[in-house]
Amino acid sequence: MSPAPSSSSRRSLSGRLHGHFIGTYGLLALTVLLFLVFSLVLPDTFPTRDNVSSILSNQSIPAVLALGATIPIASGKFDLSLGYGLGLAHVLVLYLIVEAGWPWPLACLTVILGGTLAGAVNGVVVEFARIDSFIATLGTGSMMYAVTGWITDGSRIVPGPDGLPAAFTGLYDSRFLGLPLPAFYVLGLVVVLWLVLERLPFGRYLYVIGSNPRAAKIIGIPTHRYCVYAFAGSGTVVGFAGVLLAAQQQIGNPSVGLDYLLPAFVGVLLGSTTIKPGRANALGTLVAVTVLAVGLAGIGQLGAEFWATPLFNGGTLLIAVGLAGYSARRRLRPDTTATGRPPANQPAAAAGDEGGGAP
Template identity: 40%
Template structure:
C-alpha cells in the first residue's frame, strides 16, 4: 500500500502518456516534439507558482497570494524593461525583489500579527488584482520589450525547453532546502505541531515569516519567466495560475511522500494536469473542459490527501496501542 501511494500518480501519468501516444486519432500530434516541448515549457511558470505555495504549506500555512504576486512581477518586469527602458537584469531583479517584499508583508501579518494566513493571503491576492487593473487599465504592456528577452526561453538545450530545465534546477534547490537542511526540518516540525516546535526552541515566527518571503521570491521569479515567455505584461495572468497550482499541490501530496506537501509530487501533479488537458484539447474538447478538469482534480486531490492522512493516523494509533 505504501508503494502504491508513492508511485500511483507517476504510474498513472506514464500510462496516460502511453495511451494517448498510441491513440490513432491524436497519437502522432500528441507525441510530437512540438507538443511535448510546448507542454514542458508552458507549464514551468505554473510549477514555480505551485512550488511557491508548497514552502509555507509545509509549515501548515496557505499562501493564496502567489498567483497575484506572479501577476505583479510580470507587470513590473515588462514595464521596467519596456516603457522605462531599464536593462533586462534590472527588470528581472525588480520583479523578484517585489515578490520578496510582498512575501515579507504577508509573513509579518501571519507570523507576527498572528492573523489567519488563509484570509490574509486571499486579501493580498485580491488587492494585487486591483493594483494590476489600476496600473494597466486592462491592457497589455508590449512596447519597448526587446525580442532578445524572449529568445532565451524560446530555445532548447539538448532538445529540452530551457524553462523546463530552469524549473528542474529550482525544484532541486527547494527540495534540498526542505528535506536536507535544518530549516526544512523546522518547517515540517511547525507543520506537525507548532506549539511543540516552539517548546523545543524553534523560533517559529522567524521560520514561518521566512517561508512567506521564499514563497514571494519564487512567485516573483515565475512572473519574470512569464514575461519572457509571453513577451508582454499581461494583466489577466494574475488569476490564471491560482487554481491549477492549488490542484497540483494537493495532487502532489498524494504521491512521492503521501500525506505531505512535497516538491517532486507537486511537479508531477502539474504535468499530470497539463498532459490531460493537452490530450483532451487535441481530442476536440471545448474550452470549458480545462477549468472543469482542474476543479474536479482539486476536489479529488483534497479528498485523497485527507483520506491518506486519516489512514496514517489510524495506523499510528494502532501501532501505539499495540506497544
C-alpha cells in the same frame, strides 16, 4: 525461538506494503499510463517530440508557481496571493523595460526582489498580526491587484516597434539540449527545493511547524520567523515566474495572473499524495504537475471544449484534497491485524475508534 507470524499478520504486512507502494508511486504510474493511453489514441500527434516540447514549455510557469506554493504549504499555510503576485510581477517587469527604459537584467532582478519583499509582508501579516493565512493573503492579493491596475491604468502594456530585447524573450523562447529552456528552470527549482525541504534543517523545521505548531514552539523552533521565511521564499519564486510570464507573453495583461492560481494549488495538493504522502514536497509537486500537463494536453488534442480545462482542474483539486486527507488519516492510524484488533504490543486504547484516538 520466536513464533512464526500468523497468516493474518502476513496479510496485514502485505497490505501495508501494497498501500505504501501505491501511495508513493501511484501518481507516477498514472502519469505513464495516461501518456501511453493518449499515445495509442492519438499516435500521430501525441507521442511526438514537438508535443512533448509544447507540454514542457506551456506547463513551465504553472509548475514554477506550484513549486513556490509548496513552501508555505509545508508550514501549514496557504498563500492565495500567488495569482495576484504573478500578474503584478509580469506587468511590473514589462513596465520597467518598456515604459521606464530600464535594462532588462535590472528590471528582472528588481521584480524578483520585490516578490521576496511582498512574500515577507504576507508572512508578517499572517504571523504577527495573527490573521488566518487564507484571509490575510486574499487581502494582500487584492491589494496587489489594485497596484497592477494602477500601473497599467486597466490597459495592456505593449512594447514599441522594436519589441523587447531578444536576450529577455530568450529567457523563455530558448532551447537547451533540444528541449525548452523553462523545463530546466523547473528541474533546477525542484532540486533546490528538495535539498532545502528534505535535507536542510530549514525544511525539517517547516514540516514540524506544519504538522504541530505547538510542539514546534515547545522544542524551541522560532515558528514565526520560519513562516515569514517560507512566505518570502514563495514570493521569490512568484517573482521569477512573473519574469518568465512576461518573456512568454511579451504583453502586459493586468488580469492574466489569476488563471494560474487554481492549477498551482491543484499541483501542490495532488503532489502531497505521492512520493512523500501526507506532506507537500517538491518531487511530488513535479509529478502532479506532469500528470496534469499530460491530461490537459490529451483532452485538448481530443477536441475538448474550452470549459474542459477548469472542469479538469477543479475536479482534480477535489480529488487531491480528498486523497491528501485520506493519506494523513492512514499515516496517523495505528497498525491493526486482520481481525481489527490492535497487535499484542500495542494498548487497545491506541487502536483509535470513533470516540477517541487517532483520526
